[in-house]
Amino acid sequence: MPSPTLDVLTIGNAIVDVIARADEDFLSAQGMPKGSMTLIDENRAETLYGAMGPGTEISGGSAANTAAGAAALGARAGFIGKVREDGLGKAFAHDIRAAGVAYGTPAAADGPTTARCLILVTPDGERTMNTYLGAAQNLTVADIDAAQVKSAAVTYLEGYLWDPLAAKEAFLAAARIAHEAGREVALTLSDAFCVDRYRSEFLDLMRTGVVDLVFCNEGELKSLYETADVDSGLIQLRRDVGSAVVTRSERGALFVTKDAVVTAPAHPVERVVDTTGAGDLFAAGFLAGRTRGLDPATSLRLGALAASEVISHMGARPERNLLDLARESGLLA
Amino acid sequence: MPSPTLDVLTIGNAIVDVIARADEDFLSAQGMPKGSMTLIDENRAETLYGAMGPGTEISGGSAANTAAGAAALGARAGFIGKVREDGLGKAFAHDIRAAGVAYGTPAAADGPTTARCLILVTPDGERTMNTYLGAAQNLTVADIDAAQVKSAAVTYLEGYLWDPLAAKEAFLAAARIAHEAGREVALTLSDAFCVDRYRSEFLDLMRTGVVDLVFCNEGELKSLYETADVDSGLIQLRRDVGSAVVTRSERGALFVTKDAVVTAPAHPVERVVDTTGAGDLFAAGFLAGRTRGLDPATSLRLGALAASEVISHMGARPERNLLDLARESGLLA
Numbered sequence: 001m002p003s004p005t006l007d008v009l010t011i012g013n014a015i016v017d018v019i020a021r022a023d024e025d026f027l028s029a030q031g032m033p034k035g036s037m038t039l040i041d042e043n044r045a046e047t048l049y050g051a052m053g054p055g056t057e058i059s060g061g062s063a064a065n066t067a068a069g070a071a072a073l074g075a076r077a078g079f080i081g082k083v084r085e086d087g088l089g090k091a092f093a094h095d096i097r098a099a100g101v102a103y104g105t106p107a108a109a110d111g112p113t114t115a116r117c118l119i120l121v122t123p124d125g126e127r128t129m130n131t132y133l134g135a136a137q138n139l140t141v142a143d144i145d146a147a148q149v150k151s152a153a154v155t156y157l158e159g160y161l162w163d164p165l166a167a168k169e170a171f172l173a174a175a176r177i178a179h180e181a182g183r184e185v186a187l188t189l190s191d192a193f194c195v196d197r198y199r200s201e202f203l204d205l206m207r208t209g210v211v212d213l214v215f216c217n218e219g220e221l222k223s224l225y226e227t228a229d230v231d232s233g234l235i236q237l238r239r240d241v242g243s244a245v246v247t248r249s250e251r252g253a254l255f256v257t258k259d260a261v262v263t264a265p266a267h268p269v270e271r272v273v274d275t276t277g278a279g280d281l282f283a284a285g286f287l288a289g290r291t292r293g294l295d296p297a298t299s300l301r302l303g304a305l306a307a308s309e310v311i312s313h314m315g316a317r318p319e320r321n322l323l324d325l326a327r328e329s330g331l332l333a
Numbered sequence: 334m335p336s337p338t339l340d341v342l343t344i345g346n347a348i349v350d351v352i353a354r355a356d357e358d359f360l361s362a363q364g365m366p367k368g369s370m371t372l373i374d375e376n377r378a379e380t381l382y383g384a385m386g387p388g389t390e391i392s393g394g395s396a397a398n399t400a401a402g403a404a405a406l407g408a409r410a411g412f413i414g415k416v417r418e419d420g421l422g423k424a425f426a427h428d429i430r431a432a433g434v435a436y437g438t439p440a441a442a443d444g445p446t447t448a449r450c451l452i453l454v455t456p457d458g459e460r461t462m463n464t465y466l467g468a469a470q471n472l473t474v475a476d477i478d479a480a481q482v483k484s485a486a487v488t489y490l491e492g493y494l495w496d497p498l499a500a501k502e503a504f505l506a507a508a509r510i511a512h513e514a515g516r517e518v519a520l521t522l523s524d525a526f527c528v529d530r531y532r533s534e535f536l537d538l539m540r541t542g543v544v545d546l547v548f549c550n551e552g553e554l555k556s557l558y559e560t561a562d563v564d565s566g567l568i569q570l571r572r573d574v575g576s577a578v579v580t581r582s583e584r585g586a587l588f589v590t591k592d593a594v595v596t597a598p599a600h601p602v603e604r605v606v607d608t609t610g611a612g613d614l615f616a617a618g619f620l621a622g623r624t625r626g627l628d629p630a631t632s633l634r635l636g637a638l639a640a641s642e643v644i645s646h647m648g649a650r651p652e653r654n655l656l657d658l659a660r661e662s663g664l665l666a
């Protein structure tokens with residue numbers, strides 16, 4: 001088996017975020033469950049955009065954020081996801097490449113426009129997301145670059161990929177190629193509502209060994225096992241998958257396997273501005289550490305550091321130099 | 334003379350900012366004078382965009398930022414400026430309306446794309462701007478809504494409008510309409526390089542009474558009078574125009590007339606993140622105060638407050654509730 005030439009390859013919906021501030025009343029008036037991700041169609045996207053405040057457009061997409069974060073921490077990262085040839089698609093491609101991520105998925109020449117996520121950030125920093133999947137829905141098996149998947153130590157898939165119909169096949173194809181090459185496959189559960197939509201399929205992926213490593217937060221864990229009890233969820237999780245990272249917001253994170261539980265504290269944050277991307281950047285930090293050969297505790301701390309940076313400003317891509325921050329914190333030499 | 338139904342109407346280039354972080358080496362390699370605004374063509378915009386880091390897109394444009402800031406402080410504000418019917422144009426129109434600004438300039442159906450400004454922010458928070466004027470160049474006299482100009486207590490024009498050829502006529506037409514209606518005309522000198530391009534024309538506007546109130550910083554003042562001595566510039570400025578606001582960064586600001594000099598300190602800032610829009614928001618605060626009937630000292634302090642907010646984050650539009658901030662500071666009841 002040749003040495004990997006990529007550390008992390010992530011596959012997900014290629015999305016540009018349109019971020020605006022909103023108060024709780026706006027969420028209520030629009031009937032949005034705070035903290036959730038809701039799929040919307042283009043009409044609803046237009047209506048909601050018209051009603052919301054001034055926006056900031058920043059490239060996003062869960063798995064794409066993770067790739068950008070991993071690259072910012074020195075990992076060799078790649079991303080696969082579909083945009084259309086339009087203004088937002090061009091911005092998405094520019095931004096992810098400018099972040100140092102290998103990105104070669106061809107843009108669609110026609111069909112739906114590039115995906116966008118209308119994100120409302122409430123004064124407490126919590127984000128509520130409304131996603132128009134657009135061109136991202138047309139990711140297919142043909143977009144999976146087998147050589148790239150084989151070359152990556154970890155292929156990381158987002159649970160949100162279960163939403164667009166064709167992407168599911170792409171997801172499974174990538175996992176198969178990765179395993180045939182002796183690589184690791186990771187899955188983030190993405191969102192408690194997403195877990196609710198695809199619970200049995202996600203459990204199947206874990207139990208049949210399609211995924212080796214799961215990322216989730218406590219809400220997603222509880223949703224997965226339909227339990228209010230995190231501890232009971234953890235017991236089931238350790239039985240169902242080889243290893244998992246469970247984030248717990250300000251209470252830090254856990255890395256669990258069948259045999260071991262490793263914990264790490266959260267990284268202090270002066271002021272939470274926008275939680276968008278917290279989970280994505282935690283995964284980025286953890287994977288950057290893991291593929292460097294760091295132990296799970298240090299990898300968790302790198303995840304916590306990357307997450308703390310991204311929630312201290314608007315947008316889900318790192319703004320500060322994560323490598324410098326990691327060195328200042330003594331996590332990297 | 335009927336009471337004004339708008340407090341501030343601003344006219345300027347309608348621009349979307351694409352903001353990226355860059356180090357000093359990048360500016361040197363690209364041959365950019367730090368802190369300047371350079372006009373570029375579409376080819377150069379493409380090349381530079383390709384070379385720069387991941388971008389954040391936020392509506393900008395100097396006079397548009399001022400309108401948004403004035404509205405955020407409770408002023409009735411309007412904006413006139415030209416976009417094209419494209420993605421960025423749609424975002425610009427949405428954002429300024431969502432900021433509470435009356436905006437009715439029709440978008441161009443064809444011709445150059447919506448203007449964009451590629452802004453490189455160095456670690457010291459200083460911004461270096463590269464503007465592709467695109468559709469903004471096609472602002473003409475026909476776009477000046479005479480009724481709107483007549484209805485505004487102050488019509489505020491940006492010096493940058495001297496760059497697109499046809500806009501100059503629009504600028505002069507608006508000033509004439511405003512004066513015929515007994516209203517005030519303000520001009521920001523925009524940029525020391527802009528002053529250098531149009532020095533004699535700007536001086537003419539002031540000396541012939543086309544503008545009543547000038548906004549500038551010390552660099553622009555020195556450029557205007559080709560002097561290294563701010564005091565000598567101030568003497569000439571007070572002779573040439575009815576009144577002026579001169580901003581001096583962390584040393585506060587002055588309001589000067591032939592008879593009086595009023596000073597105010599800068600508003601404290603925890604960390605300067607991005608100076609884009611500092612002058613625009615200073616003008617917004619000052620004009621919001623002035624059109625409310627506040628005295629010049631308090632109006633200057635409102636300007637300083639608005640400027641301090643906008644330099645504490647990326648982007649040139651206010652993110653926090655300026656009215657709340659002004660009330661907390663005791664500047665507004």
